[in-house]
Amino acid sequence: MRVRDAVEEDGEVLGELADAPAEVMRNVVHDRTVRVAERRSNDERPSNGDGGDEPSDDSADGNDDSDEEVVGFVGFDAMPGTVRVTYLRGTPEARERLLEEPVRFARKEGMAVEALVPEGETETKEVVEAAGFRRAGTGPRFEGGQTLEYRLEPSGRADSTPR
Numbered sequence: 001m002r003v004r005d006a007v008e009e010d011g012e013v014l015g016e017l018a019d020a021p022a023e024v025m026r027n028v029v030h031d032r033t034v035r036v037a038e039r040r041s042n043d044e045r046p047s048n049g050d051g052g053d054e055p056s057d058d059s060a061d062g063n064d065d066s067d068e069e070v071v072g073f074v075g076f077d078a079m080p081g082t083v084r085v086t087y088l089r090g091t092p093e094a095r096e097r098l099l100e101e102p103v104r105f106a107r108k109e110g111m112a113v114e115a116l117v118p119e120g121e122t123e124t125k126e127v128v129e130a131a132g133f134r135r136a137g138t139g140p141r142f143e144g145g146q147t148l149e150y151r152l153e154p155s156g157r158a159d160s161t162p163r
Contacts (some may be wrong), residue, residue, distance in 0.1 A: 003095055005075060006034035006062035013070045017089040032086065035101045037094040038068040050123045078111070085115040088124050095127045103131065105153065113152040118145050125150075 005013065011026035014034070018025060028034060072090015076083055083106040088095050099115075107115045116139040117124045126152045139147035 001071070001094065002038045002068065003035050003097060003101065004038065006036045008033070010034075010036055010070060012075075014073055014089075017070075017073060018087060028075050028087065029145065032075045032103075034075045034087070034101075035098060035099050036070050036082060037072040037090060039094075040072045041067050041069040072098055074101055076102040077104075078109075079105060081111055082106075083109075083111050083113045085113065088115065088117070088127070090126060093121055095124060096131070099127060099131050106152075110154050112154055114138070115152075116142075116147045117152040118142065118147055120145070 006029045008026050008029055011022040011029065014025035014028070014036070015018075015022035071088075072094025072128060073087060074095075074099055075087035076085045078084075083102045085099070085102050088099060091099065103113055105111075113133070114136070115128050115133055125148070131152070133150035133152045136149045136151035139149040141147065
């Protein structure tokens with residue numbers, strides 16, 4: 001699995017993954033940090049976390065990406081003291097790998113990480129909880145749906161006190 005920065009041309013596939021208009025997702029690419037996970041379309045075996053994943057590979061200059069398939073993305077932004085993850089979509093393996101991106105950034109900066117997860121997204125909740133996040137309360141409503149807020153403290157210690 002290869003992780004790279006999203007580009008405006010990814011708007012269509014990001015829209016499909018997020019169930020949102022492509023134009024909205026193109027704006028997200030401009031407004032936030034957005035990373036996408038790709039898998040070679042001829043690679044039928046999904047990543048299983050056994051060390052077979054390729055590391056983040058932004059240095060793959062000259063590679064023909066035409067056989068790469070976007071299998072997930074993460075969107076996040078930094079605020080004073082906190083990195084907020086607002087989008088985490090894709091295959092379970094892609095979500096696990098992509099969540100590492102904002103967590104790594106936050107740890108490097110000594111910041112906490114908040115993840116807003118739509119209430120009905122069980123797989124995303126499982127990925128976030130497996131990464132050490134703890135439920136911190138109810139998040140804002142998006143498109144009529146409730147979100148849940150999860151938090152990971154800078155030390156890796158999650159605050160489990162709901163707000």
